[in-house]
Amino acid sequence: MSQLPEEFVSKYQSLLGEKESQIFFNAIKNDNTKKGFRLNSLKNNFQQVSYSLDKPISFADNAYYGIVSGRDIEWVSGTVYSQDPSAMYPAIIADIQPGERVLDLCAAPGGKSTALAEKLAGEGILVANEISSVRAKILRENLERWGATNVVITNESPEKLATKFVNYFDKIVIDAPCSGEGMFRKDPDAMEYWSQDYVIKCQIRQKEIISQAVKMIKPGGKLVYSTCTYAPEEDEQIVSWLVDKYNFRILPVKHYQGMSSGRPEWADNNEQLKETIRLWFQDGVGEGQFAALVQAPDTAELGTFNKSKKKKRKNNSNTNAQRLDKKQQQLIDKVIDKFNLPTQLVDWPKLAFNSNNHVYLPVVEDSRLQGLHVLNNGVELGILKKNRFEPGHQLAEVLGQNHQKQVVELQSEDSYQRFLHGETISITTDLIGFVLVSYQGHIFSFGKVGGDKMLKNFYPKGLRK
Template sequence: MAQISQQFIEHIEKQLPESVPLDDLLSACQCPLRKSIRANTLKMSPQELRQEFESHGYKLLPIPWCEEGFWVDEDEKALPENLGNWLPHLEGQCYIQEASSMLPVKALLHDFECHEESAFLDMAAAPGSKTTQLTAKINNQGLVVANELSSSRIKGLHYNLQRCGVTNSVLCHTDARHFGESTPEFFDAILLDAPCGGEGTVRKDEQALANWNIDAVRAISQLQKDLIVSAYKALKPGGRLVYSTCTLSKEENQEVCQHLLDLYGDSIQIKPLTDLFEGANKAITKEGYLHVYPNLYDCEGFFVACFEKKPSDVLITDNTSNQNTRFSFSPISSEHYTSASTHTSLFGWDIGPIKQQLWQKDNRGKSLEIWYLPKSTEKLCRHIKLNRYGIKLMEISKHGVKLHHQAAISFGHTFSKQHIELNAQQAEDYYQGKDIFLDTPIKAPTNKEFMVTFKQTPLGLVKHLGNKLKNNLPRDLVRDKTFNQLP
């Protein structure tokens, strides 16, 4: 049973709309949270995900605000506890994500025109659920900056972006309150899923409301106000800003939005979310925000507000000096492009279409790294320091050219040669870091570097030694327990 502070009950009762009776809210807070999952359309269609689950006896229910999302009806059949070790999840074909947290990206992209030069900012990105949802919806177009203040969460964020095949993102590790000053009017769209009190998460965290107090709410509300002002300043005129939380109190929601409007109401306006999805009217506030209480859609509590910055007649210019000591890349040289393309041709991979986004970086004189960087990365680096850049594709050294794991994960779907399809047991072994022994040994090929796939989905790279495939999966990606079939 969830422990709910009496102070919270008295507090929220004063704020509830007439359409949400207190008893209904408290009753919903005591119910287990429905589990949900989202198809990553960079690698799997919603229809394929649904078919995979239903072939094993599970019942999926569509989430009305996310075409790729489904609730799993566990009254029909319960999910295994370790779903994160299921091969389609490890391969990035799906993402375990709470249903209401799929709302902010829906609001950000609803009727939004994305193009190849669009720049997006996810101000508080870890663990990556919304970033991966965003990049899939825009099909890896443009530039997505995934920022995370917590250093302990950066690694997990990078892992989720990598396994999901994201190629248009860079990672930043900074206090998001600095974006307004560092990157003024740089971004076309910004998602601020703000740090919050987490009141709406009580259905999965029974202690979320046990020690609630109003002072903590007011303290974090001040941080949220600073963040939303920073987001406003970093947004281009004509751009879009979505503010969201997984909490319920108006101090962290409507009052934060009103703070923005009080300061900049002459240049930013609310974009009502009334027609965001069928049934949205149940959660719409008088301002046009979505205030989702746990009992409304049988999910976590959530709040979503959408704003649009009014267009300006003033031409935006980048006056930042080109003298940038933070950017250690240079455009790929003709010599190194020839070496790289000769090697990738062995895999049937033509890197010609991405040549303009290929950059080289010296690795302390030991080798030369070739990277794929999203458009506008160099321009962005004039303003802020990045934690991780794009996709490392390969290294060129005196020993030759060697592909990197990320090259296979991100671009392996275009390889027409040098790949080997594994069976289910071999795929499990690969993720467990084991070498793969072949039933029919052959003479080791001249170029021993191969990609391995499972059900045509790239897993990573191996060294073909004739009688076995030496596992080259990075050690930090090894999983002790994996399974290929849902029970």
């Protein structure tokens, strides 16, 4: 364990007092980290996992304490997501309902986005945004595994998003970039770059992000603000600023065992700040977390911006995107007719577009997304090639929502690991053509069976291990 910065020690001795601060410092040094995972209820057989379910996390559905490996079939198939237990809480207090429009503004690596998408249950829209291109790629991979059908993934600045989604979202989640004090135990390197100056820099950036978010929320909409730091400048003081500047209202959230209240005295003494949540290391839930739920006023003018008026367009305005013609539909149907489609995909012939031979079902009209860096809009069914259609990996993960018959089950750990590596596998089956590939009952890829009974590998090269 690295040495705690002197400035940090002095600060929390002043804030907490000698006795309470020592308990806090000892909890950091004890390195008693707790790991957790969530089961994905979107998947057909999500409860059939090899992990112990004896230690449930009290405040989260289908969530447990335990360790998950990135090579396990449960992870590869999107049946589980490994996540710090404390970090699960912000998505929970968002109280997502099917049909809502939701924005995860600082979304990578995807823990909160997967939870939000799961609660939407295929209805409504989730826009998951990440400003870092490297982290956005990881976000896309994690959401693709999750098998959600109604997600748009963007790699944009909040400023640019705000020009496209004025007063659009019912709920916004901001897990803001922060000074990372709540990660000191998990990531000791965070101590190396910590300083009080860095805390203030983070506070400035957090205000900039929120200033864009308020332009995108509907009147009366709700916003979850969270960080993985303990700094009052980035926690209670940000919430106070949001209330004062934009007339938001702090809403009560349920406090479970191991959760502490926010500290009004560390901001402007607004007693409603006690409704916010602090998860200290010594609370024993997980790593450090702050979370608050606030509600926008019932007015159309939340920020100093102009709501542009645009004529509605009936057609998709992406110049490269076109409706499928009859021949293309037939090529696609020849492949996917064998599979049991989730409800959201049943009408694909009417809903799908072809853009540069990539066939996808958008959940947000392309006209709204023009000018944004979009990594994914809805579900990519696959790619049209010369006189044939090749189904995509995202479709395989989506099909894991339903029971399927066109499936090849790998019979051994060795076969599973070889397939992950990209190898062709010799199998015994009566199936022919494109099939779903599963291991221990978890679908995770497409394959193709030829007359020689060899299972050709369609697991994406970028994911191979």
